[in-house]
Amino acid sequence: MQVSFTVNGALVETEVEPRVLLSTLLRERLGLTGTHVGCDTGQCGACTVHLDGRAVKSCMVLAVQADGRDILTIEGVAVGETLHPVQMAFRDRHALQCGFCTPGMVMTALDLVGHLEKPDEAAIRAGLAGNLCRCTGYRPIVEAVADAIRDGGG
Amino acid sequence: MFPFDYRRPAALAEAIAAHGGGGDVRYLAGGQSLVPALKLGLAQPSVLLDIARLPELRRIRAEGPTLVVGAAVTHAAMAEAVVAIPALAMLAGGIGDLQVRNMGTPGGALANNDPACDHAAGVLGLGAVIRTDRREIAAADFFLGMFETALEPGELIVEIVYSLPRRAGYAKVRNPASGYPVVGVFVAETGDGVRVAVTGAGATAFRLPEFEAALAADFSPLALAGLEVSPDDLNRDLHASHDYRAHLIGVLAGRAVADARR
Numbered sequence: 337m338q339v340s341f342t343v344n345g346a347l348v349e350t351e352v353e354p355r356v357l358l359s360t361l362l363r364e365r366l367g368l369t370g371t372h373v374g375c376d377t378g379q380c381g382a383c384t385v386h387l388d389g390r391a392v393k394s395c396m397v398l399a400v401q402a403d404g405r406d407i408l409t410i411e412g413v414a415v416g417e418t419l420h421p422v423q424m425a426f427r428d429r430h431a432l433q434c435g436f437c438t439p440g441m442v443m444t445a446l447d448l449v450g451h452l453e454k455p456d457e458a459a460i461r462a463g464l465a466g467n468l469c470r471c472t473g474y475r476p477i478v479e480a481v482a483d484a485i486r487d488g489g490g
Numbered sequence: 491m492f493p494f495d496y497r498r499p500a501a502l503a504e505a506i507a508a509h510g511g512g513g514d515v516r517y518l519a520g521g522q523s524l525v526p527a528l529k530l531g532l533a534q535p536s537v538l539l540d541i542a543r544l545p546e547l548r549r550i551r552a553e554g555p556t557l558v559v560g561a562a563v564t565h566a567a568m569a570e571a572v573v574a575i576p577a578l579a580m581l582a583g584g585i586g587d588l589q590v591r592n593m594g595t596p597g598g599a600l601a602n603n604d605p606a607c608d609h610a611a612g613v614l615g616l617g618a619v620i621r622t623d624r625r626e627i628a629a630a631d632f633f634l635g636m637f638e639t640a641l642e643p644g645e646l647i648v649e650i651v652y653s654l655p656r657r658a659g660y661a662k663v664r665n666p667a668s669g670y671p672v673v674g675v676f677v678a679e680t681g682d683g684v685r686v687a688v689t690g691a692g693a694t695a696f697r698l699p700e701f702e703a704a705l706a707a708d709f710s711p712l713a714l715a716g717l718e719v720s721p722d723d724l725n726r727d728l729h730a731s732h733d734y735r736a737h738l739i740g741v742l743a744g745r746a747v748a749d750a751r752r
């Protein structure tokens with residue numbers, strides 16, 4: 337099937353079989369390997385991207401479901417060499433170790449920062465529930481998100 | 491994944507006609523239950539009809555003394571927009587995780603009827619009506635068994651009609667990995683009595699008449715003291731025994747009442 341959508345602001349028009357996952361299309365067809373696939377079963381959140389501004393797990397979405405919509409991946413978050421304030425907060429708080437979960441964490445954090453009014457720890461933790469991290473113990477990630485909310489979300 | 495065709499009908503009537511009741515055609519809403527089933531080969535449709543963008547299915551509106559929620563409104567949008575019934579907004583906002591809520595829909599959840607479906611407790615507890623392309627189904631007649639509903643082949647849920655309760659509350663113990671309720675209890679005090687609906691504990695959601703009678707006399711957690719639920723027909727799995735689930739029902743019913751009284 338012919339699909340067209342924007343990925344990180346650029347128009348993409350391509351032919352795709354309906355059974356291809358959005359995560360597969362992004363990684364294997366478009367070379368956007370920043371979107372990680374940790375479990376492929378909807379549990380870990382490493383594959384999180386934005387569809388029309390909201391965080392979704394790209395391993396749980398068919399590429400055809402994104403037809404006509406706007407996709408943002410981790411590659412589209414920084415502007416050139418300038419990190420997004422949420423990425424800066426992750427760096428300042430040491431919110432990553434191996435980094436495998438980080439692209440998904442940042443994409444979920446961006447959704448949270450856009451929708452949470454206060455840096456409430458319980459709300460941040462609930463918001464990050466769909467993203468697993470095996471390294472950090474979560475505390476620095478929660479602090480980074482709180483910082484970003486406090487700073488106005490960038 | 492097995493190959494299939496994908497179509498996105500532009501109008502409701504077109505979607506229903508395209509389905510035609512065929513056994514190997516499936517509606518696709520958020521895909522949060524169907525995509526995993528496709529991956530596992532548990533569902534092998536030859537055609538998917540994407541209904542997620544149909545405008546008729548994406549509205550939330552007040553209709554007299556009821557609140558009408560479109561089948562393809564996302565859980566996340568429900569959590570934000572259902573101000574008239576805070577307990578229902580909280581239920582929707584507690585499903586799975588943020589990413590699942592941004593895609594998943596009440597229509598898909600109800601049609602799927604997982605034994606631990608959160609929305610089933612809300613629909614049964616509020617005595618909602620499921621409005622389909624061909625009829626209205628009362629909550630009491632909708633949930634038939636595990637992953638089994640009153641929907642006929644090709645029947646499409648269009649919207650869910652909730653009567654506004656006087657007050658309502660929801661409490662669940664989440665499975666820490668998925669967010670699904672190990673047990674969830676929805677309590678509502680309405681114009682025509684009190685309803686107590688339980689999800690996660692049995693093959694499908696069910697009501698507790700004894701609890702309802704006690705709360706009708708005295709709408710307080712204390713009124714439930716001494717009431718017990720038999721564990722005999724309850725679910726037992728690696729997450730919880732049937733005895734523990736029976737215990738949780740009592741505890742969560744009390745919490746839901748306390749939530750409703752706030």
Ligand SMILES: Cc1cc2nc3c(=O)[nH]c(=O)nc-3n(C[C@H](O)[C@H](O)[C@H](O)COP(=O)(O)OP(=O)(O)OC[C@H]3O[C@@H](n4cnc5c(N)ncnc54)[C@H](O)[C@@H]3O)c2cc1C
Nearest residue numbers: 519520521522523524586594595597598601608647669670
């Ligand atoms: C990680 C994870 C955690 C989750 N946690 C929870 C949880 O805590 N609580 C909970 O209740 N659920 C949970 N879910 C399930 C979630 O709520 C799904 O959104 C829901 O079960 C299915 O909705 P959907 O829109 O994604 O439907 P789909 O997956 O698109 O469809 C599901 C089924 O419903 C049919 N269907 C869809 N829409 C309609 C319609 N309008 N009329 C008739 N048939 C229709 C489809 O043909 C299919 O058979 C979880 C899912 C995941 C992946």
Ligand code: FES
Nearest residue numbers: 374375376381395
């Ligand atoms: S790879 Fe998608 S949730 Fe784990």
Ligand code: FES
Nearest residue numbers: 433437469470471
């Ligand atoms: S930093 Fe290693 S998994 Fe999160």
